[in-house]
Amino acid sequence: MVILIPLTKIAIAIGVLLFVVTYLVYFERKISAWIQDRVGPNRVGPYGLLQSPADVLKLFFKEDIVPLAATKFVHSLAPVISLTIAMSTYAVIPFGPDINLFGQKVKLIVADVDVGILFILAFASIGVYGITLSGWASNNKYSLLGGLRSSAQMISYELSMGISIVGVLIVSESLRIYDIINHQQGWMWNAFIQPIGFITFVVAAFAETNRLPFDLPEAEPELVGGYHTEYSSLKFAMFFLAEYANMIIASLLIVALYLGGWHLPFVETASLSEGWLPLISVGIYLAKVCFLLFVFIWVRWSIPRFRYDQLMNLGWKVMLPLSLVNLAWVSLLVYFFKI
Amino acid sequence: MPKVTIDGIQYEFNPGETIIEVASRNGVEIPHYCWHPRLSVSGNCRMCLVEVEKMPKLVIACATQAMDGMVVHTKSEKAVKGREHVMEFLLINHPLDCPICDEAGECALQDYAYRYGTGYSRFIEEKNHKPKRVKLGPYVMFDAERCISCSRCIRFSKEIAKADQLTFVQRGDRVTIETFPGKEFDNPYSLNVVDICPVGALTNIDFRFKARVWEMSATKSICPGCARGCNIDIWVRNNEILRLTPRFNEKVNDYWMCDHGRINCFKFVNADDRIDGPFVKKESQLVLVNWDEAVSRAVSELKRFKGNEFAVIASPFATLEDNYALLKFSKQILKTNNIFFIPHIKPGDQDDILIREDKTPNSTGLRLLGIDVSKNDLSLETLDEKINSKSIKCLIVVEDDPIAVKPELKNAIQNLDLLIVFATNKNKTTQYADILFPAATYAEKNGVFVNFQGFVQRIRPAVATIDVDRSLDGLAQSRWDKFGTEFDKWARGRKVNARSDWKIISQIANALGGKFDYDTSEDVFIEITQNVKELANLDYETIGELGYQIKSSKLIEEKILV
C-alpha cells in the first residue's frame, strides 16, 4: 500500500503528461493558425482532434536514422536524458492541496520533498546535457552549434532565474513548494510583491525551455533544426516530448512561485464545503497553468527570435542586474514590513 | 583594273561583271530573288535595287554592269525605300501560311521581309487565289499562291538541267508556272529547283512536312550515290536522316545534286533492315551475339586457313580507311594477295552535268591503294570456279553484295568453308554468312572518299551509332539533341549497333597478332598518307570542307583519274 500509492501517482502523472503534451501540440498548431488567419489542422477526426495522435503514430513508425559518423551510444543517450530529466521534475511539483479520497488523505504530489525548489533547479541544469550531448554526438556542425548555443544560453539565464527564486524564498522562508504556495494566500501573490522578479523569472523560464523568442539552439533558418537535425523517429519524438514537458513544468512553476498556486482570493472567502474546496482549488490551479501555456504559445507566434548577441546582452546586462535589484527590493520589504 | 565604289569602298572588277557580282564576291549583301550566280539574268524581281550616282532612277544591281568610277549606294535612303516598296508588292499576294509552309526557316522572303520590309501590310483586299498542291513531277510539289514569279526554276531547267520543261503561263496577277500539257517535270535534277526557289512555292514531296528546318542538325558530308561525290549536307533529327541537300563546291558539284542522290542515298541508313549487332551462324541460324564473341569466333575460324585459301572483296562503298585496313589485314595477317573489288558500272547512265556511270563513291580511292577489279586472275568472274575447285575456302566480303551482282554465285558461296560478311543492311549475301559484322554507313563514320576527278573529300558522322555520343564525339547537334534526356521520346532515336569496318578489322587483326594501333580513322588516314605518295602530307584538316585534288599525270595515264 505504501508503494502502491506513489506508483499510481507516477502512472497517472506520466499518463496525463503524455496526453497533455499530445494535445498541447494540437493547440499550438491551432492557435498559430488562428493568429495567422488560418484554420489549422481540421482533417483528421472532428476539428482535427486526432491529428496529434496520428502524428505520434507516424513518428513511431518512421525509420530511425543514425548518421554514420555519429557517436552511436551518446546519440541514443541524449534524448533519453532530455526526457527523463523533464519527467522526473514532475515528481516534486504539487498539483493541488490535499484531498480526501476513499477516506484517505492524498497529497497531489509524487514526492513531497523539503528542498523541492533546489531539486528543480538541479534537474534543470542536468537537462542541458541532453541537448549539448545530442549536438556533439550527431557529428554535424549545425547540431554542434545548436548544442553549444543551448549550454551558453542555459548558463546565462539560469543565473538570473536562480536569483529571482531567491527573492521568493526570502518571502516564504522555505524551499518546499507547498509552503511557498500557501504563503501566497489572498492577494499576497509573489507576482504583486516582486513584479521585477516575476518578469525576470518568466523571461528566464522562456529561455530555459528554448521557446521563441529564445529558440536559438534550434534556429531553423540558420542551424536547420540545431541539435535535433540528425534525429528522426522515436528519438526525435522524445526531444519533442521533452520540450513540451519543460513548457508545462515552467508554467506550473510560474503559477506555483508567483501566481499564488491554487489560491484565488474570493474563492477562499466564499463559504464552501470541505469536500469541494480542494477540487475547486485544483481546478483553479490547472486553469492558471492552462492560461500560462496559452501565453507560451501566444508569445511564440508573436515575437521573432533574438540575434545571438542580443540574447547574451539581455541575459548578462539586463536580466542579471534586474534580478539583483529585485533581490534588494525583496530584502528591504522583508526587513521593514516583515511580510 | 577598273574600280567601282560600293557603299564608300572601292572594289576592282573584271569588265563585264554586274554590280551584284562584284558585291557578292566581296561580301556586300544586296538582297535578290531572281538573280542566281549560275543562271542567266532575268531582272524581274526588282529586289536588288541600288542607287547609282548620276543615274536618274534606282537600278537593279543584277542587270547593271559595273563601270569604272561608278559610285553605288546599297544602303542610301532612296535604295532602302525602293526595296521596301518592292517588298510590299511582293507580299501583296503572298499568302501568310508560313506555319504550313516547309520553306519557313530557310525562306528568303521571310528573311528579307524581316530585314528590308516595313513590318506591316496596307493591303486589305482579298488576296489572289491560284492552284495549290500541284504535283509538277514525281518529286516536286508546286503552290502557285506562294510563287513570286522569279523564274529561277524555269531558267534552271533550261540552262542547267538542259530540260526545258517549265514555263510561265497567263499574264499579270494570274501568272503561274506549268509544265507543258501532258508532260511531267521529271528531269534527273528536278529537285534543285526546291533549293533555288526563294520561297516555298516548290517543295520536295519526299520531305514534305517531315520536319521544320530548325529542328534538324546539318552535317557536311559526301553523297555516296556515284563517283562524282557531290558535297552534301545531311539533315538529321532524333538520329534519323530526313533529307540531303547539295553543298556548294565549285569544282565538284557546284550548287547542284541529282535527284537519285537526294532521294535514294539516305533511306538505307534509317531502314529497318539494318544489321543491328554482330551475328554468328549457330546450327544454320544467324544468332545475335556480342562483339567479343563474334570477334573471337572470327579469330578462331580464320586460323583454320592460310595464304591463298583466302579471298577478300574490298568495297568501293567503304571509305579509304576501311579499305586500307582491309588491305593491310589481308597482306600482313592473312598473307594473301587475293584482294579485289566488284565494279558497279551502269553503262550509259552518265551525263555532262553530274551523274557518272560508276555508281560507287570510292573506286578511285581503291585503285589508289592498289586494289583493282581483278588480282592474280581472281575477279568476280572467276570467283565461283575457284571456290568450287576448293582453291579458295574462305571469303571475306566487305560492304558489297556479290550475289546481287552475279546471282550464279549463290551456289558457289554455299560451298565455302567460311564466309565473313561486313554489311550495313541485309542483302542477298548476308544470309549465307558464317559471321556477320554490322558496318557503319557513310553517315555514321569519319573517313575519306576519292572521286573520279581525284578530289579527296571527307565524310563526317551525322547519325550516332550505339558507341557514339552526339555531344562527346562532336557530332552536329540540333537544339533537341543538346537538351534532350534519355527520358524524352524525341531524343531517343534508334541507334544501330554498328562500327566502322577499320575498327572491326583492327580488332580481329590485333587478336591474330597484328599491330593495328588506331584510335581514330584519322590515325588510319595518316598511315595511308605515308604509304600512298599521291596523298603525302595530307590530314583531315588540310582536306577541309571542299576537298583536296590529287594532280598526277601518271594516274591519268593509268586511267585511274579522268
Place this chain on the structure above:
Amino acid sequence: MAVKKRKKDLNFFERIYIVEILKGMMLTLKHLFKPKFTRQYPEEKYVQPPSYRGRPVLVMDNGKERCVACGLCSRVCPALAIQVQAAETEDEKERYPELFEINMLRCIFCGFCEEVCPEEAIVMSKDYELVFTKYEDAIFGKDKLLVPVEQLKDRLEFIRAHR
C-alpha cells in the same frame, strides 16, 4: 565607417521593450478572433479568372484540331515540353499534327506556346489538377489535349482582348 542612424529615436517605453512586446501580442490576439482566409480546397474549388494559365490544350473546332503543326510552340517552349510531328491532310489547311505531345513534367505553364501560336490552336486552359503516378501518364497526347472550342471561349476572348 558611416554612422548608422535609426529612422526615429526610440522613446523610453519603446526602449524597455516590454510595452512593445505587449503591443505586438495584442495584435496577434486580435487576429486570433478574425475571420479566416483558408479555402477548404478539395471541397471548395478555386474559380479562375480568364487570365489563369492552367495546362495547355489544343482547340478542337468541328471535331478537328485547329493546329497546323507549324512547330512554333515546340520551338519557343523554354522547357522543350512539346513535340509535334506534322503530316499531310486532305483538308484545306494541308497540314495537321500527326503526333502532338506535351510532357507535363517538363511544362512550366509559361504560356509562350499560346502566345506564339499563329492559329489560336493552343491555349492555356483552367485545368490545374494534374496528378500522375507513372512517367508515361505525364506525356499528354492528342487524346488528352484536344478540347472543344466551346469550353475555351473565356480564354480565347481574353487572348484577343490582350493581343
